[in-house]
Amino acid sequence: MVEVERREGNNLRVQIVIDSEDAKRALEEIGVDSGGVRWMAPKALHYIIKVKKLGTPAALILKQEMLSRGGEAAVSRKAGNFSVQETDVLLMGTLRQYDELCKKIKMQPFGLRRLADEIQDVLRNYGKKEVRTLRCRDLSLTLGERTLVMGILNVTPDSFSDGGKFFDPSAAVEHAHRMVEEGADIIDVGGESTRPATWTQEPLPAEEEIRRLRPVLERLVKELKVPISVDTYKAETARAALEAGVHIINDIWGFQRDPGMAKVAGEYDVPVVLMHNKKDTAYRDMMGEIIAFLRKSIRIAEEGGVSPENIIIDPGIGFGKTTEQNLIVLRRLAELRSLGKPVLLGTSRKSVIGNTLNLPVDQRLEGSIATVVWGIAQGAADIIRVHDVKESVRAARMTDAIMNSR
Template sequence: MTETLSFDRAAVAGGRDRFFAPVGRRPVIMGIVNVTPDSFSDGGLFASRAAALAQARKLAADGADIVDVGAESTRPGHTPVPPEAEWARLEPLLAALVAEAGVPVSIDTYKGITARRALAVGVSIVNDVWGLQRDPDIAPAIAEAEAGVVIMHNREATDPEIDIVSDMLQFFDRSLEIARRAGISDAHIALDPGIGFGKSRLQNYDALRATPRLLSLGFPLLIGVSRKSIFKGLPDGAIEGRLIGTLAANLLAAGDGAQIFRVHDVAEHRAAFEVFSCLRAAPAKG
């Protein structure tokens, strides 16, 4: 039996616009809430409704501009989750999160039916790790709800021999064609180079350094490097120890013009970005 879902487009658009409004004026922070048992960093910590709501409120209080909720780990080697199992993790939480978080909510999914259900309870942004290219229903769902979208670059397998930046540009061309054909406005799109997805370590570094080239496409750029394994070489190899590498990479990307940052550690990033913005705004004296 087909579900009948309706969207409160005004509410969705309100959250969407709150998310995009600061872009270009200051760094925008997307806080992460994983309601998964197997995410690489915080799997199982926020699987309960109470823990997830508490974490979302904390992220908002720490300075997050939006809370991104995911119910399927996308780490290397993860076990895919069927849509019904994904929604079983999300359904007890999302409506309350939209009502109580105090900031817009985005859904981290590549499945059309999950996106539709989330948008029907007031989620404003769809964060698709397959850039609208995995499920043909997801772009129409976003367009119908008048939501925003983060289009992330991804690959089925890593190939260290390819030019990863050229691959990203070709991928984004395909994704943007899908978005426009579905009726998604360019003004409601952000791009994500997909650090840690289908790339070797060197290709991840190339993707980060490509920020200026990717910005030439004319869309806000989201960087998602938080606690990822590209920082394993740091002296402190613990997950929490990757904060130093995450901050360094995000500040580098901010200096190159990236505008949105998906992170676990919101308070630390808000403080670092405030210093970054003050230093950039300080008048130079000869």
């Protein structure tokens, strides 16, 4: 009698592959040779790319070419009989299929050569994982090794969370020292409340903003060994802060409110944070419009002399968005990686947390931590801007450890 070994099935599972390193490692673990790893790893990563308002002839060629490579492409049903002049396109495929598609459509008319370059740029940006140094005048920050933490310091009488608490310069400086001791990598100082409720009021004059900021900034740049950021959308204030020695400019209007901002930042060669903002909450394609706004801000910054390596983007949670819209932006945060820039995420104590959990400002710590962890886990938060530094640093370090485990 031949004895047959009993088996409990083949122990199947779905294997998670997040990026190209995961794909290569999964193949190497089962003994695939190096040539096979190079060939098959791009097939393990699948992406959906949305192309906005492509001319119908180009869209139909694009669809045909993608389908012929085993991918998928969706267009408006009206494009099939040319009853519309343009259509959005959803492309669905692996990195290998996109590579083959782009090689082919570079030989096609209707602007498809340029589109091929844009597809390759977006995929390159999305998959970009690099460690690099952010030069902050006489200081520097390392991006890509771990999530950086920006501590919030409001020297205002009316900010939504801590208005008036650090209005006194000595109290503000003392709090900045405390945040650095708790692990803050950057201190972000603001002299004007930018909560939406204040937008119907006259903007704070630059002279008053500078008066509030100067005594604090002058002490911080001397006493702290971390970069100091100034939160302002006014070129006059930005220049005064830079003259005081500030290292980073953080503009909640992404250089689209004051036309002088880009020139000032470019002149001093400092990093900038460009945030999405809007005076209302009406959108047709919210993520598309946010990314288009940020692309425009990046262009304005670069044309003003800001180095491309000095640009950081911010989706603007809490600005020009309802509670539900803020949740959607958080859910789809990874789409910002298409721009190829480091992302700053600022959710700390904001109304999206209060409204979701029905909690007042002083009870939003856990909700704030949840958004921080989510952003890091999406690979879409390189810097987090927070009030509660100690707790946020711990949450970020734990999340980083999980994300960096191989």
